[in-house]
Amino acid sequence: MTHDIYQITLPTPYAVGDVHSYIIKNDMITLIDAGVHTKEAWEAFNQQLKTLNLQPKDIDQIVLTHHHPDHIGLVGRLDHIDKIYGHSLVHKWLTRDEEYLQLYLSFFNELYSKWGVPEHFQDIERALKYTLKFSTQSALTNVLKEGDSIPGMEGFVVMETPGHAESHISLLNKDTNEFLAGDFLLKHISSNPLLEPPLQKGEERPKPLLRYRESMKRVLKYSFSNIYPGHGEIFSDHQKLIRDRLVKQEKRAYKVLDYIRETPSTPFEVCQYLFPKHYQTQFGLTMSETVGQLDYLCSIGEIEQVTDDKLIRYTARHSLTTR
Ligand SMILES: [Zn+2]
Structure with missing residues (x-):
């Protein structure tokens, strides 16, 4: 099954700079990640779709690599789409699950106190509001897990690649070895393994750096051809990159x-x-x-x-x- 991958580059208000979405043209038109919710990003999105002879309404489905606002931001603007795929945790962020967001706040408030963080750094609520400001409210229609395939994206399988986010998934094309990496692997910067609360109150918190190391070690055995990241240039030779990153971290x-x-x-x-x-x-x-x-x-x-x-x-x- 042949397919084409097109990169769409959108501005963000973050230090990381631009973020990439991808359009996969296969039996269907799939959007991988959905930028950040700003006027500038929405305009750039429409403009770049136009150069592909597309309009937002031509997109059949969305696949989200993880829940960060620069990747899920515009989902709510594409409200004609009835197939939205992602990890179950992405759903909690898209729907702004009240229970989860409360857990998020209390988790950081408690830990920061115990970790000796002075009070004026502990404004988690403000940080959370800032995060939500750059995304839109929506909902997943389909939850993705390890090994899943997605109708309309023949050849691709889902790999769970947590670390940068607990919700992170990547997509490997088994025929071409192309790898849609989200923020799991970036060429020019190492992704930050970010702290997150456990899914249920009272459970042990995830250890993001350990998760990230596991995810990186796991893909060493693959021979990806092109790697399509969420930020920075498309690249290959991930084995060297991963070995360097592991050594640097140690x-x-x-x-x-x-x-x-x-x-x-x-x-x-x-x-x-x-x-x-x-x-x-x-x-x-x-x-x-x-x-x-x-x-x-x-x-x-x-x-x-x-x-x-x-x-x-x-x-x-x-x-x-x-x-
Ligand atoms: Zn990102």
Whole structure:
């Protein structure tokens, strides 16, 4: 089955810059990801569709790689479409599931307090409002899971690739080895494994960096041809990219370990040490990255959590001589 893949590039108000959607022309016309909800993005979307001789109403279905606003933003503007696919968690964000959003807020409020984050950084509600501002309300019609195929996208199968987002899926074409990567693999920057609450209150939180490492290791055995990412250029040779990313991350973890060995610290203190210039302006990102490194060091037995009644600190488990 032949198909064509066309890239659509839309502006975003975020530091990451432009985001890509893709049009797959097969038996049907499928839109992969839906930009961010701004006037500029909607206009650019219509204009670029026009160069493909398409209008929004020609799109038959949408597949969403993950729930972030720069990927689901315009779904609600395409309300003639009755097939919208994505991971079950994307549905909670699209529908603005009240219970889930409450869980989200209380999760961060509780953890940030325990992690030593000063109160003026703890305005989670404002951060959440800002996120929702750039998406539209809608709903999935079909939930995607590992191994699923999608009618009208013959040859493609769904791979769950969590890490950057718990909801992240990618699409592999088994015939051509083309890989629609969303933000799972980007060439010019490493994707941030972002903190998220567990799906149910009281469950253990997901460990985004560990999930991300697993997802990356898992695809090392594939020979993707072209990789179509959510940001940056289309690329290939993901094996080298992944090996480099893993090594770089481990180096950063050992930098954190050296610091903790000197000074048992709260996650916030480690965050200030790792990102002295950026922790204030990019608090959510830098905190996620920091906690990722701490989760990694715990997972390889180098550090452990010590909790007193108010704060969580991390300490090294071995002195230098035994390493
Ligand atoms: Zn993105």
